[in-house]
Amino acid sequence: MTDYEAAILDVDGTIVRGEELLPGATDGLRALDAAGCSRLLFSNNPTRGSDHYREKLAPHGIDVDPETVLTSATVSAAYLTSTHPGERVYLVGGERLESILEEAAVELTTDPDAAEVVLGSFDENFSYSALRSALRALDGDVPFYGTDPDATIPVDGGEIPGSGAILAAMAAVAGHEPDAILGKPSSVAATATMDRLDADPTQTLVVGDRLDTDIALGNQAGMETALVLTGVTERADLAAADVEPDHVLESLAAVETLL
DSSP, X not given: OOSOSEEEEOOBTTTEETTEEOTTHHHHHHHHXXXXXXXXEEEOOTXXXXXXXXXXXXXXXXXXXXGGEEEHHHHHHHHHHHHSTTOOEEEESOHHHHHHHHHTTOOEESOGGGOSEEEEOOOTTXXXXXXXHXXXXXXXXXXXXXXXXXXXXXXXXXXXXXXXXXXXXHHHHHTSOOSEXXXXXXXXXXXXXXXXXXXXXXXXXXXXXXXXXXXXXXHHTTOEEEEETTSXXXXXXXXXXXXXXXXXXXXXXXGGGGO
């Protein structure tokens, strides 16, 4: 057994990179299960829902219950449903996020002048025209949210621009930052994890590869944190970082040393 009641695990850069399973990932998951530690997967990927990760990890022999998965998309959908019911949301984002929002009964509009709320996110088709429409939608005091702050996304062979890059462009033309970014490391995300896990934050371990999202989430919520060096953060980055993890692990396999 372990002192931890639960673990919140990042996915991309912690368990997989692109479509490839990271070395030692299954060993780490087995160690958590053997220690009786509940686990919740939390990805800041705004283009995927919970079911996707069951399908993504099943070929690697990893069984995932969608009820134990959160993404910045599902957290954003739940937040908008509860705080802006019936309000028209103008989305700067991709078709997959649009589908997730519609499934959650979020009312969407494609008319920037009809926007009562604006949500910005990753969109591989983002263009000058899209930014121009976003500027119209953001006119006045319309609430402005983002799904996640990730400026880049790790993929096979490197990185690509993420939601954070698009939100920076939107914020620049709007003249102000988003009112909130709903994925990790926000308080909205932390509350969503605790509601799903029903665990004491002080007995919860957060494991991920990003200091500014995974580790920041845990630090701000009073959880213990472990950085893995299999994603975007290297050991050399730690000296200059403002966010400090409680533990640094070569990979998820080493989580056994903390249990």
